[in-house]
Amino acid sequence: MAFSSPRATSLLLGHGRCARFLCSSSSSSSSSSYSFPEHISFIKEVAATQPPQHLSQLLRILNARDESILSPGAKQGLMPLAIPLSQSNSGAVTALLRWPTAPTGMEMPVVEVRKHGVWLLAKNVDQFIHRILVEEDANNGIDELFHAASDAGEKLYRKGDFSKSQIMDVDVYLLRKVGLFPDVLERKVVQHFENGGHVSALVTGEFYTRKNHFPGFARPFVFNAEVLLKVGRNVEAKDAARGALKSPWWTLGCKYHEVACIAEWKDEQIEYRTEKMTEEGRREDLNKGKPAFQIALDEAAFLLDLASVEGTWDSTLERIAECYKEAGLHDMARFVQYKD
Template sequence: MSAVFRSLRLLPTPSSFSSSLILPVSYRTRAFGKPNRSLRWSETTLGKSDLFVSKRARCSGGGARSADVRCVAPKDGRVVGVPDARYTGIECLLMMFLRDHFSFIEDVAAARAPESLNHLLNMLQARGEALISPAAKEGLIPLVIPLSENPSGKLTSLLRWPTSPPGMEMPVVEVHKHGVWLLAKSVDQYIHRMLVEEDANVENTSKLWDASAEAGQKLYKKADLSESGIADLDIYLLKKVGLFPDVIERKISRHLETGDQVSAMITGEFYTKQHFPGFGRPFAFNAQILLKVGRNLEAKDAARGALKSPWWTLGFKYQDVADIAEWEDEQIEYIKEKITEEGRMEDLKKGKAPEQAALDEAAFLMDLASIDGSWNEVVDRIAECYMEAGLHDIAKFIAFRE
């Protein structure tokens, strides 16, 4: 009966809604029950982040009973409808089981929702992305909370770490088949960057500014980019907003394009200095740079360092990094052996705590799944591992199905 949705779109904010609340949302859902086709349906909206929302509506349709209208019917394949009040006759209770991002993060992911999340959602939609259900995790790495999908099909999401590194409680990521790519360390940092880039765009409109509302006013003063005297957008971002993997990588690539290998290697080394804890991408990228400039031995060491991080954070296919590291299949076979019952019992006999053995198995399963993106095959066992380790909240989040 759960009416979880894949696609939704925001509506204009009525003045009756506090700016601290998420904008009303029009959801596209699955219907439950059999629709009464004689009824008329009209658009309805959601306001605050309630996990389950009960809407009381009046309906009509030739003596319709409440059982006849226990459904949510799409109008023009676009929005959710309730019986239009103009065609009232019998009062009925229409239960709409709708989850929004705030309630999902707090009630399912058992985490604190970023304060500016509603503004980010508005901005993502303003730049042409379609908001999607936070529960639409089928086939994805199980640690993400989807936010939106861009026209090319890439998902912008939040990453819900089992145990987050300092300063990376809920980073913004782009989801790929083999894992995630870090977009920003936080929601606020990503909003800040979006506003600066919009300010740099000669064709900028007021859409993103309007969508950012008070969050945007707090984070960025319009025209500060031009007033700063910094001509290079990337330099402004690094100096005034924060460090971003793609900006640093672009800086390294430009050094190589101009033949400045020394600056490229220095910047590559800087990239790996724990600016992005928990992510293997800086080491993997640095390995590729070192390989390009003929530092093969250093490239191998960097690649092996990258593979000490979760493989789903590499930002490359596992095999691309393993080739530089000169790893054969023995590492994969070793991990596969460790997650067998015999391998686990051997660890326990050596004194490893059962909780740690469960956490290690979960990490190994994530690594293996990242190789070919076979997340659905391991998600249940990963959830069981976290449950065995005593991390019940993360276990329930990972096991959640829409």
């Protein structure tokens, strides 16, 4: 369920972590001061984790950009680990990602939800706010976004800092002063190619894949495979693509089959995951000494991978939830099953 007005309040109906979150109008709030309590409550009580400190400010910024704020429980048809925040006029959904077991430094990244998975927008809410304000300032944008950011904006970025830096390129400023972003790094590689700098393109592509930059995400390895393919290093491209497919497929940033093609795989990996989820596959893992909880987590991960191939998420939710229960992650089980 979406609402486009900033004048909204949340009614938490019922009790416990599976209570429903609804939105209703209120005349006492404005976009500059509204705190979006339904999102805070949802993250605490349904997603069972700590909300980002400046989430309310981000939601106000998204609202000021004319995006429709979504109910956090409006998860129908979406990648099940996403917590919806807003939807743009083009239909793009911005969300938080709730990992079952989060990589260090990526506890709750900001993502764009796509049919086959998610695209990383920023490692955290603060970084995303910082980027939005920089780009708005560089484009001589409206003051409303800075007003919406309020105290978070003052902590992260002061209007005019971009021009004072004397850095002419916004992407360069973002990389130096704000952080690393997949789309910015990929743009830099494309620019290197356009300028004839193939070595610089290769170096940047390799830099993109460093494991501490975007842990848990396959996209850097996919893009690096494409870069290597472009310069005729096909064997290395194949290895990079195969490496990408060791990460969650819903983080590839494209369709599975596009990466499998570079990896020179047909359906081997799909068949492998399917076989591992059979009774025989589970028994084999147990006989090898793998703990039962890890087998359950692996199955949940395999189910998410397979669902991402066609982008059909809802049909596997019940089994994914069962896997999380078997692994002792009861909060995650409730979260993935929740829908408005």
